[in-house]
Amino acid sequence: MAVSFLSPLHLSSTSLISHRRFTCNALSSQPPPPLTTSAPNSISLNPSLNPNNLESSTSIPSTPLSCALQCPHFQSCSGCTHEYDLHHPSVVDEAVEFFKRYGAPDFTFDSCRLYGWRCRAKLAVRGSSENPLIGLYEEGTHNVVDIPECKAHHPNINAAIELLRKGITKLEVEPYDEDMGTGELRYVQMAVTTHSTSLPFSERYRNGKVQVSLVWNSRSETSSIFEKLNSLANFLWTNGGPRCNIHLIHSVWANFQTSKNNIIFGNRWRHLVGERDFWERVGGIDIYLTPSSFGQANTRAFDSLLYKLHKYVPYGSSVADLYGGAGTIGLSLAVSRKCRSVKCVEINKESKLCFEMTASRLPNSVDSNMSWHHADAAQEPLSWLLGSDVIVVDPPRKGLDDSLLSALQTISSVKRKAVASARYSLSLIVFCILLMNPMHNTYSKGFSQTFSSPSNMKDEKRPWILREKESSVNIQSTTNKSESDVLPQTLIYISCGWDNFKKVLKMFILSNTIALALDYAVIWKKTSKSVSNAIVNV
Numbered sequence: 001m002a003v004s005f006l007s008p009l010h011l012s013s014t015s016l017i018s019h020r021r022f023t024c025n026a027l028s029s030q031p032p033p034p035l036t037t038s039a040p041n042s043i044s045l046n047p048s049l050n051p052n053n054l055e056s057s058t059s060i061p062s063t064p065l066s067c068a069l070q071c072p073h074f075q076s077c078s079g080c081t082h083e084y085d086l087h088h089p090s091v092v093d094e095a096v097e098f099f100k101r102y103g104a105p106d107f108t109f110d111s112c113r114l115y116g117w118r119c120r121a122k123l124a125v126r127g128s129s130e131n132p133l134i135g136l137y138e139e140g141t142h143n144v145v146d147i148p149e150c151k152a153h154h155p156n157i158n159a160a161i162e163l164l165r166k167g168i169t170k171l172e173v174e175p176y177d178e179d180m181g182t183g184e185l186r187y188v189q190m191a192v193t194t195h196s197t198s199l200p201f202s203e204r205y206r207n208g209k210v211q212v213s214l215v216w217n218s219r220s221e222t223s224s225i226f227e228k229l230n231s232l233a234n235f236l237w238t239n240g241g242p243r244c245n246i247h248l249i250h251s252v253w254a255n256f257q258t259s260k261n262n263i264i265f266g267n268r269w270r271h272l273v274g275e276r277d278f279w280e281r282v283g284g285i286d287i288y289l290t291p292s293s294f295g296q297a298n299t300r301a302f303d304s305l306l307y308k309l310h311k312y313v314p315y316g317s318s319v320a321d322l323y324g325g326a327g328t329i330g331l332s333l334a335v336s337r338k339c340r341s342v343k344c345v346e347i348n349k350e351s352k353l354c355f356e357m358t359a360s361r362l363p364n365s366v367d368s369n370m371s372w373h374h375a376d377a378a379q380e381p382l383s384w385l386l387g388s389d390v391i392v393v394d395p396p397r398k399g400l401d402d403s404l405l406s407a408l409q410t411i412s413s414v415k416r417k418a419v420a421s422a423r424y425s426l427s428l429i430v431f432c433i434l435l436m437n438p439m440h441n442t443y444s445k446g447f448s449q450t451f452s453s454p455s456n457m458k459d460e461k462r463p464w465i466l467r468e469k470e471s472s473v474n475i476q477s478t479t480n481k482s483e484s485d486v487l488p489q490t491l492i493y494i495s496c497g498w499d500n501f502k503k504v505l506k507m508f509i510l511s512n513t514i515a516l517a518l519d520y521a522v523i524w525k526k527t528s529k530s531v532s533n534a535i536v537n538v
């Protein structure tokens with residue numbers, strides 16, 4: 001099979017060495033360094049180490065580089081487990097073997113950014129106002145480790161954390177005390193937008209602006225400590241806003257949460273200062289994200305993934321984008337593949353506004369039926385599958401819901417019976433976001449455990465969990481494109497749970513749900529904060 005690179009990047013060894021010191025300064029977004037050379041291995045590797053140069057394309061280096069993390073927090077912080085060979089984590093070899101067994105022997109491997117790739121971070125705030133700790137939990141505990149020099153964070157996240165730390169101390173903001181349930185500031189979410197059309201493309205990433213969401217331990221803005229929250233927001237804006245030498249802060253939001261459980265966000269949000277609208281550019285479209293909606297942490301790798309994914313969708317297809325969030329995948333396909341229709345299904349109603357705003361910025365030439373449905377993809381899944389040529393699934397780490405798995409199998413067997421002479425099976429395109437790192441799991445348990453278990457979610461009455469199909473958005477094509485009752489031909493599976501994905505794939509193959517020989521599979525390697533985000537092309 002053809003060997004190709006997605007967004008191959010590499011620097012000369014001279015330029016790598018010149019970036020050997022990595023500092024946490026808003027303007028210093030150079031990657032930390034490298035690196036020793038390693039013996040060539042069986043996979044063509046192409047580590048991308050230049051944060052300002054992601055979209056460039058170069059030839060395959062003859063001798064691959066082996067990258068070290070060099071993070072001072074590595075021993076104590078639970079976010080990373082791989083310290084060396086970031087460009088070639090061991091799961092790549094496992095994936096090579098795995099896909100070879102299923103008829104896809106040739107691999108190429110692309111890595112995206114190895115450092116400074118995380119554009120979205122949720123961090124706990126603990127300690128005291130004189131000595132605030134802003135970071136992740138130590139493995140297996142609820143002790144927060146300060147990570148001011150985190151190598152995975154976009155450097156401007158680290159800079160915004162430093163500013164926040166100063167504000168907490170100056171204004172005597174009390175960090176949250178988990179045991180007592182006291183204190184003011186519980187968590188902070190930092191999200192970077194790199195979408196600034198006033199800058200040349202090559203400068204956009206490192207000049208990303210940070211949307212700061214402060215999770216405040218009060219019921220609402222009417223409580224007495226709201227004044228301090230406002231002062232903190234103003235401090236961030238005065239010292240990091242557009243009038244400063246370094247414009248770092250995009251906006252500040254408040255979220256109000258008093259619950260004693262592990263859920264980070266409550267359901268009340270308030271915009272405090274800065275720009276309200278947060279845009280990013282991925283997959284050829286401008287996407288709108290609110291702080292409460294799902295956003296991909298590795299924006300640039302997601303962008304690469306989308307361009308790769310577009311190729312597998314025939315022009316004029318009808319597409320169902322399940323677990324669709326703001327509909328980013330579906331809407332980018334509507335533009336790039338001139339889809340007849342795009343139907344996005346998402347359980348978080350906070351994403352509805354994002355879909356509407358994103359759709360409002362699509363080029364006028366887009367003429368698809370586009371809809372977003374606030375619904376549980378696991379309920380009556382056949383109703384989402386029928387009528388679409390291509391199904392895209394991008395579920396949370398636990399994988400596809402059983403009812404959806406059975407519906408995919410049912411479709412396959414119905415079609416086989418209807419067309420007895422033809423051999424029908426869905427062709428499967430795989431994008432895997434691999435989370436095989438045990439420490440990464442610890443990290444997520446600390447912060448998002450309750451997001452991933454449906455039973456927990458119901459018990460804890462998450463505000464955005466759907467009880468019924470309540471609202472949807474419909475944008476009609478002007479040329480009245482008719483809906484059809486086609487059966488899906490292609491399943492594009494974006495998986496962020498490697499173990500679960502392997503099980504599903506074996507099951508699909510045993511039940512003849514998909515073609516036995518994979519035409520293509522693409523793996524997006526994203527393990528912990530430290531390990532590279534890579535794309536493997538089978």
Ligand SMILES: C[S@@+](CC[C@H](N)C(=O)[O-])C[C@H]1O[C@@H](n2cnc3c(N)ncnc32)[C@H](O)[C@@H]1O
Nearest residue numbers: 294323324325346347348376377378394395396
């Ligand atoms: C990994 S995210 C992908 C989002 C989107 N595809 C994107 O790239 O921005 C998974 C999404 O699935 C949603 N989700 C979780 N369970 C769901 C369900 N049963 N039905 C529909 N959506 C669900 C989550 O709220 C989340 O937005």
